[in-house]
Amino acid sequence: EKIAEVFPPGVINIIQGFGPEAGKPLASHSGVAKVAFTGETTTGQLIMQYASKNLNPVTMELGGKSPNIFFSSVMDEDDAFLDKAIEGAVLFAFNQGEVCTCPSRLLVQEEIYDAFMKRVVARTKAIVQANPYDSNTMVGAQASNDQYEKILSYIKIGKEEGAKVLTGGEACKLDGEFANGFYIQPTILEGHNKMRIFQEEIFGPVLSVTKFKDEAEALEIANDTLYGLGAGVWTRDAHQLYQIPRAIKAGRVWVNCYHAYPAHAPFGGYKKSGFGRENHLMMMNHYRQTKNMLISYDKNKLGFF
Numbered sequence: 001e002k003i004a005e006v007f008p009p010g011v012i013n014i015i016q017g018f019g020p021e022a023g024k025p026l027a028s029h030s031g032v033a034k035v036a037f038t039g040e041t042t043t044g045q046l047i048m049q050y051a052s053k054n055l056n057p058v059t060m061e062l063g064g065k066s067p068n069i070f071f072s073s074v075m076d077e078d079d080a081f082l083d084k085a086i087e088g089a090v091l092f093a094f095n096q097g098e099v100c101t102c103p104s105r106l107l108v109q110e111e112i113y114d115a116f117m118k119r120v121v122a123r124t125k126a127i128v129q130a131n132p133y134d135s136n137t138m139v140g141a142q143a144s145n146d147q148y149e150k151i152l153s154y155i156k157i158g159k160e161e162g163a164k165v166l167t168g169g170e171a172c173k174l175d176g177e178f179a180n181g182f183y184i185q186p187t188i189l190e191g192h193n194k195m196r197i198f199q200e201e202i203f204g205p206v207l208s209v210t211k212f213k214d215e216a217e218a219l220e221i222a223n224d225t226l227y228g229l230g231a232g233v234w235t236r237d238a239h240q241l242y243q244i245p246r247a248i249k250a251g252r253v254w255v256n257c258y259h260a261y262p263a264h265a266p267f268g269g270y271k272k273s274g275f276g277r278e279n280h281l282m283m284m285n286h287y288r289q290t291k292n293m294l295i296s297y298d299k300n301k302l303g304f305f
Contacts (some may be wrong), residue, residue: 009118018044028053034287037061038100040201041226041272059276061100061268063201066250068103068258069212073236075112081256082119086235088258089120089207093127093139093186097205098147100273105198106188107221109178113211116225117190124186124207126208128298131174142204146300148182150160151204154197155187158208163191166209193221201227206284215244223249228270229259232258251277 003012015022017197023196027035027050035051037044041062051058058231074085092103099181108116132140142148148171157168168187173179186205189197198208212218222231235241251269254260277283 015104016154019046023047024050024070027051029054030054033057036276036278041274044274045145046213056081057286059268059278059283060274061276061278062229062272062274063227064100064269064273065199065201065225065227066103066230066232067105067107067219067225067248068232069107069222069234069244070109070112070116071218071233071235071240072109072112073240074234075116075248076236081236084256086116086119087125088232088234088256089116089121090127090186091258092207093124094259096139096142096184097151098143098203099259100202101252101259103220103230103232104202104207105193105236106207107218107224108209108211109218109243110211110213117209121188124167124188127186128246129183129185130174131178135252139186139205141178141183143182145182145289147203148184150163151184151206154206155189155202157296158189158191158195158197158206161191161195161197163189163195163197163208166190168205195225219244219247220266223247226272229268230254275286 016268026032027047033056035047035056035058037047037058040062044060044062048058059082070085070089070091089106097104116173123208128136128138152171155258159165166188168185170185172183172185174181184205186209189208190209191197192193192210197206210221229252231248231253233241233244233253233255241255245255249270251273252267264280266277266282268274268277276286
């Protein structure tokens with residue numbers, strides 16, 4: 001209804017349904033010339049198979065396990081920038097963590113680890129979970145019961161792997177009409193990058209945190225993932241804010257910010273986070289064909305035969 005007067009009838013069509021009844025028939029239909037998919041990586045692999053039936057081009061915006069790296073210089077001063085950096089670490093809980101670029105892996109340089117994490121945990125504990133229609137509420141409910149159960153199972157896995165719960169770790173029980181909502185406490189789990197909670201996309205308000213010694217180890221940990229969608233780098237060092245993002249294998253790297261979404265910025269992933277770009281003008285090339293026309297204005301033959 002909102003776009004009815006903007007686009008002519010038939011330009012945009014919405015088909016609802018699950019994979020077998022909607023996604024698969026659409027991706028494999030002979031009337032579809034281009035497929036763009038946003039979702040989970042294994043589903044994206046299936047969509048590519050379906051689209052291959054007609055050799056249709058595809059672009060994929062898939063999962064992520066984005067590293068958010070904090071170098072020691074962020075704590076050189078107790079100022080507005082440090083306050084911003086702490087918020088940047090807590091942005092794992094933005095939109096209940098249901099964001100493909102969720103900064104779900106927190107990497108903190110070891111010399112500031114204890115002091116920085118004390119501030120991050122305190123800020124996380126201050127998150128308000130309440131009536132989602134209340135403007136003071138910061139984190140709402142998960143999208144579905146399936147997602148709710150999946151997130152709780154990952155928290156359990158993390159504990160079994162030996163991860164230390166720094167805060168959260170349980171379902172969040174609200175009172176009144178929201179008592180049965182799919183609420184989960186924003187959770188921070190301390191461990192190492194080989195754990196499943198560091199390697200697999202949880203898609204919830206769960207943060208896996210570890211420490212690093214130097215730039216080389218930060219990059220090693222950041223790139224030790226199947227994904228490459230987003231990343232964050234926080235530093236007061238001009239060398240680091242330029243060199244480190246260039247070495248991270250991710251399609252979008254935020255520097256001294258996170259979850260800033262300018263409309264024209266290209267967006268897309270490396271590795272199992274997909275391929276192709278959205279938003280930027282370059283995305284138009286995914287929907288166009290290059291035609292080469294060779295026209296002769298000479299009436300005379302080549303003379304070969």
